[in-house]
Amino acid sequence: MKKTERDVKAILKRFDAMAYNLWWSWNPRAQAIFEEFSPLTWEATNHNPIAVRKQFSETELRARLGDEDFLARLMSVLDSFEAYMDYKPRFPNINGGKRIHDPIAYFCAEFGIHECLPFYSGGLGVLAGDHVKSASDLGLPLVGVGLFYRHGYFQQHIDPNGHQQESYPTTDPSNIPVEIVADDSGKTLICTVTIGNSTVHFQGWRINVGRCQIYLLDTDVPENEEHYRGLTAGAYGGDINTRIRQEIVLGIGGVRFLRALGIQPAVFHMNEGHAAFLTLELLREQISKGVPKTKAKQLVRDQCIFTTHTPVPAGHDRFPGDLIEFTLKPFADWMKISIKELMRFGQTISTEDSAEFIMTVLGLKLSRAANAVSEKHSDISRLMWIDLFPGLKSKKVPIGHVTNGVHIPSWTLQRSWEFWERHNSHRWKSHLCDPKFWQHVTNPKIVSDEELWALRYELRRELIEFLRSRAQQQHTFGGPTGEDALYRLLSFDSLTIGFARRFAPYKRALLLFNDIVRAQELFDDPHRPIQIVYAGKSHPRDNEGKDYLKQVINMTRQHPFFGKVVFIENYDMNVARHLIAGCDVWLNTPRRPLEASGTSGQKISINGGLHLSILDGWWNEAYNGKNGWAIGEKVKDSLTPEEIDRRDAESLYQVLSNDVIPLFYQRDKNGIPRKWIEKMRNAMRSIIPIYNTHRMVEEYTTKYYYAKK
Ligand SMILES: *Cc1c(COP(=O)(O)O)cnc(C)c1O
Numbered sequence: 001m002k003k004t005e006r007d008v009k010a011i012l013k014r015f016d017a018m019a020y021n022l023w024w025s026w027n028p029r030a031q032a033i034f035e036e037f038s039p040l041t042w043e044a045t046n047h048n049p050i051a052v053r054k055q056f057s058e059t060e061l062r063a064r065l066g067d068e069d070f071l072a073r074l075m076s077v078l079d080s081f082e083a084y085m086d087y088k089p090r091f092p093n094i095n096g097g098k099r100i101h102d103p104i105a106y107f108c109a110e111f112g113i114h115e116c117l118p119f120y121s122g123g124l125g126v127l128a129g130d131h132v133k134s135a136s137d138l139g140l141p142l143v144g145v146g147l148f149y150r151h152g153y154f155q156q157h158i159d160p161n162g163h164q165q166e167s168y169p170t171t172d173p174s175n176i177p178v179e180i181v182a183d184d185s186g187k188t189l190i191c192t193v194t195i196g197n198s199t200v201h202f203q204g205w206r207i208n209v210g211r212c213q214i215y216l217l218d219t220d221v222p223e224n225e226e227h228y229r230g231l232t233a234g235a236y237g238g239d240i241n242t243r244i245r246q247e248i249v250l251g252i253g254g255v256r257f258l259r260a261l262g263i264q265p266a267v268f269h270m271n272e273g274h275a276a277f278l279t280l281e282l283l284r285e286q287i288s289k290g291v292p293k294t295k296a297k298q299l300v301r302d303q304c305i306f307t308t309h310t311p312v313p314a315g316h317d318r319f320p321g322d323l324i325e326f327t328l329k330p331f332a333d334w335m336k337i338s339i340k341e342l343m344r345f346g347q348t349i350s351t352e353d354s355a356e357f358i359m360t361v362l363g364l365k366l367s368r369a370a371n372a373v374s375e376k377h378s379d380i381s382r383l384m385w386i387d388l389f390p391g392l393k394s395k396k397v398p399i400g401h402v403t404n405g406v407h408i409p410s411w412t413l414q415r416s417w418e419f420w421e422r423h424n425s426h427r428w429k430s431h432l433c434d435p436k437f438w439q440h441v442t443n444p445k446i447v448s449d450e451e452l453w454a455l456r457y458e459l460r461r462e463l464i465e466f467l468r469s470r471a472q473q474q475h476t477f478g479g480p481t482g483e484d485a486l487y488r489l490l491s492f493d494s495l496t497i498g499f500a501r502r503f504a505p506y507k508r509a510l511l512l513f514n515d516i517v518r519a520q521e522l523f524d525d526p527h528r529p530i531q532i533v534y535a536g537k538s539h540p541r542d543n544e545g546k547d548y549l550k551q552v553i554n555m556t557r558q559h560p561f562f563g564k565v566v567f568i569e570n571y572d573m574n575v576a577r578h579l580i581a582g583c584d585v586w587l588n589t590p591r592r593p594l595e596a597s598g599t600s601g602q603k604i605s606i607n608g609g610l611h612l613s614i615l616d617g618w619w620n621e622a623y624n625g626k627n628g629w630a631i632g633e634k635v636k637d638s639l640t641p642e643e644i645d646r647r648d649a650e651s652l653y654q655v656l657s658n659d660v661i662p663l664f665y666q667r668d669k670n671g672i673p674r675k676w677i678e679k680m681r682n683a684m685r686s687i688i689p690i691y692n693t694h695r696m697v698e699e700y701t702t703k704y705y706y707a708k709k
Contacts, residue, residue, distance in 0.1 A: 008062045011074070015061075018081045019049040020177050021208040025114040026133060026409040028417050030077045036070065046574060048116035050177050085211060089139030103141035104705055105265035106131065107254055107275035109247075110153075110235060111146045111214055113207065115574040116176060118152030119216060121235050122502050122537075123599060124309060126573065127693075128271055129209075130407035130599075134693035136210030137409075140701060143263060144214035145254040145275070147246060148173075148205050149235040156537045156570045158474075162553035164538055164546050168234065178205040181215065181261070190221060191260050193253045194330050195245050200228050202249055204257050215261075217253055237540065244319050244327055247359070251277025252331070255285075267705045269305045270367070273317050273359030279304055279366035280328075280345070284335045293337070297366065305704045306363035306370040308399070309596050311380045312506075319346075321355035348387035364388055364399075369704050371400045373597040374617050380593055402703065403618050404597040405696035408432050408688065411603040413581040415458050420606075423447050433698070435689045442681040449677045450670075456584065456608050456680075457492070463582020464490045467533065467568055474569050489563055490531050495664045497612075498583030500535035500571055501600060503549045504542060509534060510551055511589040514649030522656060524560040528665045530656075531564040532587070533579060535571040576600065581607040585660060588613035589631065589652065591644065602691040605683045610676075612660060614648065618691060627683040629655050 024030035034049045035042040037056055045051040056064075065071045106128070112120030113129040120126060128144065135142040150173075154166035173180070181204040183189045192199050201223040207214040219231040231245055238246075255278050258265060270276055279300055286296035310316055324346070325339045332342045345365055346357030364370050364385060372378035378401035382394045389397050409429055412420070420428040424441050431437035441447065468489050490496070501507055512532070513519045522530060534552050538545035556565045568575060580586065580603040588601055588611070595617035602618065604611065611628035613619045623630050632648040639647070663676050689695070 008058060008065065011065065011078075012058060012061060014078045014082070015074075016053065018078060019053050020179060021081070021085075021210065022113050022117075022133075022177060023081055023084060023136075023208075023210045024049060026407065027077070027080070028414040029073070030081065032414075033074055033077055037064075046115045046572075048176060050175055054175070100141055100266070100706075102264055102266035103143050104135070104267045104269055105145060105254075105258055105263070106135075106142055106269045106271060107145045107250065107278055108271040109146065109250060109274035110149075111144055111207075111216070112573060113209060113214070115572045117178070117207065118171060118572075119146065119149050119235070120573075121153040124272060126406075126576075127404055127599060130405070130410065130693040131271075131697060132209045132212050132214060133407040133410060134405075134697040136212040137407075138694060138697055139211070140697060142212045143258065143265070144207075144209075144212070145250070145258065146214060146216050147232045147235075147250055148178075148216035148218035148220075150218070150220060150233045151235075151237075153235045154237075154537070154540060158549075158553055158567070158569055162550040164549055166540050168237075173205060178207050178216070180204075181206050181257075183260075188221075189257075189260060190223065191253060191256045193248055193256070195248055196327050196329070198225065198228065200224060200231065200245070200249065200253075202232070202253055202257075215254075215257060217249055217257060219249060240319060240323065243317065244323055247274050247277055247317070248327060251275045251279075252281040254278055255281040265303070267305055268303050269307070269700070269705070270363050271307050272309050273306075273363050276306070276359045276363035276366075279362060280331065280335070280342075283366070284331070287335050287337075300366050301368045304363075304367040305700075306360075306367040307402075308360055308363075308370065308372055308381050310360075311377055311384070311594055311596050313384065317359040319357045319359075321357060324357045348385070349390065350387050360385070361388065369400070369707065370398065371402050371704065373401065374403045374621060375401050376593060376620050377401060377596040377617065400703070402696055402699045403621060403691070404599050404602075405691050405693040406599050406602045407693045408606050411577065411580060412606045413459060413462070413577065415462065416455065416581065416607045419451075419455050432692050433689050433695045435685065438685045438689050442684045444681075449672050449674060452608060452677050452680060453672050459581045459607055460496055460584065461492050461582075463496070463533075463578050464492055466578045466582075467566065470568055471566075490533075490566065491529060494529040494531045494564075495585065495661060496583050497530065497532040497585045497587050498579045498609075499532060499587045499589075500576060500579050501588075501598075503536045503538035503545045503552075505544050505548055506591045506594045508589045508591060508645065508648075509536070509548055510555075511645065511649050511652060512587070513551075513555060514645060515653070518653050520560055522653070522661075523564050528661050529564070530661060531566075533583065534565070534567045535569075535575050535579060537571055576603070580604045580609065583609055584664065585610050585612050588616075588619070589648065590614055590616050591641065591648075592616045592632070602687065605687040605691075608680050608684075610679055610683055611687075612652075612655065622687055622691060624682075624686055626679065627686045628679070629659060631655060 034052045038052045041052050041055050108128040110120040110125030111128045112125035132144050150171055151168035152171060154168055157165045159165050181189045188203050190201050190203055192201050200219055201221050202217045202219045203221050204215045204217050220229045268278055282300045283296055286299050321343055332339050343357055346362045348361055372381040378399055381399045382397035386394050386397055423446055471489050538549050553567055555561050556567050586601050586604045586609050592614060593616055598617040601611045601613060614631045632651045664673055667673050
């Protein structure tokens, strides 16, 4: 095949369209193409295709297309991308089977789509990113709205004393897969919000996520006073003054931005309270059209859905009344309502006198439906907000639940991806929610114990090699460093446990070390060796969390934990992907009932991992006695936190020494742990088809977005 000038230009155009669509983030073959172009840039930029794209010229591309094999692979990826974009699936069973036109507007303070886009801090963002990806796969029109954090969430380094250090590198938008949103004349689209006496301007960046888009709002425009240019720079970094202003841009600004684009959403979904000011803008729209207040409120409610994520009262955004008055007085005037009336939207009967405005209350009051993120979390949320529904018993409080999930293709490592394709061609991705399919493909006649065990070894090795190479850069790794790390850090044959999440005290990263003698015994057993890998950031102002992290770092430096208990810096989606695939067991030890759902444990099953967790959040629903292990008792305790920790730790030691470790090392004459693998199969069958975002988005769609009224 001879490439003409025109062909090369056309291929480049198709390549750019693909690189600027995060579709590639859940398609390993597309990622392999970027990597092949420039392995060094791909690795050094945390897998950023735009950085790679800037590394090669048209001349190089023309030359490399001379490699027929590469050309064929590139063409095949471009063809699948274009076929994906052209295919218009119909969302099943809603809207009378007709195509849905007006999109769902999904508002969230953070979006975790891929590690090269640092606009997330943790679970909430990753959930939002996975939600958008599944909406795209399912053909649900959806637009995300969030904020463009130029400094992102912080990068974490551990200093020689075990303290967390934070840095905030600046993101150059021209170097990442985002595009500025322009108006019809090609000029940057600028909208405004009023905050106190100031007019704040903002622009928007579009991220293409398959067939969906996310718009991230950014106040760094020349029209703004200097101090407002940095308003959207940091994620959750600032004080309440910054916070409320960011939330005004997100909620009120977000609605205006969509309107300016000509987008008329069918539903506004507030994912957590940060975006709840959007209801006020919708209300202002109605009132300014002359609709009477009561009717206007009803019209707003009809369009809005609210999801709460936090079972701790302190986790809900609250603003003092004078701050609300200062920032929103002109807005209230426009709406022709008093500040007092506006305050009411954020208050319950019992908080009326506190002069505090609670964003969750606003979201709940102006939504037609609300939900929590697991069954247990909805029980807690109903009790927490019962004041808002006078006269109702807690069971009747209208806060339902949609249990969280994960976007399985994004969390399937390339090796696992190839594994599933080998066994059932391309069908696994279109059968994600089909329990019969997973029952069938996990049958020993289809995948043998030997193949599953080989996969576990491949993934464990991949993780350990990744950790060893990181250890050479991370001088405070805890275990051996430098040359030694390459050969001695962790073992390829040991039972490998993973623990990665935000370092907040309630997550109890140190539960395993509650009784140090028991812990030493476990880690010192030469016949049945175990090892654990930790990762996670602590919020910059959470000193208790940082102290916790320091204690974990200390463990990594002591005998017998040295080289077997390791901490890897700077937890992000890339580190997460390695960990969830390479670990045999995923450990989760929150203090009940503080884990609303949790999702990291849902990412492991497709790669053959097993979950060992407190019965909280999603695991409280998913655990069936055969698909993993439970720690602690299900009953609610009225004990002191120390006593609860002691009991949960005791239970953890028991489960590890009596169940987990023996099962892993119980091998037949061919060295295969048959019973362990049986558990892997059970986990795949019971977890993959349910705890994924395809099921979750379908549930949101049928139960909430398009619920029969
Ligand atoms: C999945 C994920 C999380 C969420 O984990 P939880 O178990 O819900 O705490 C947080 N951070 C990253 C980077 C993730 O990939």
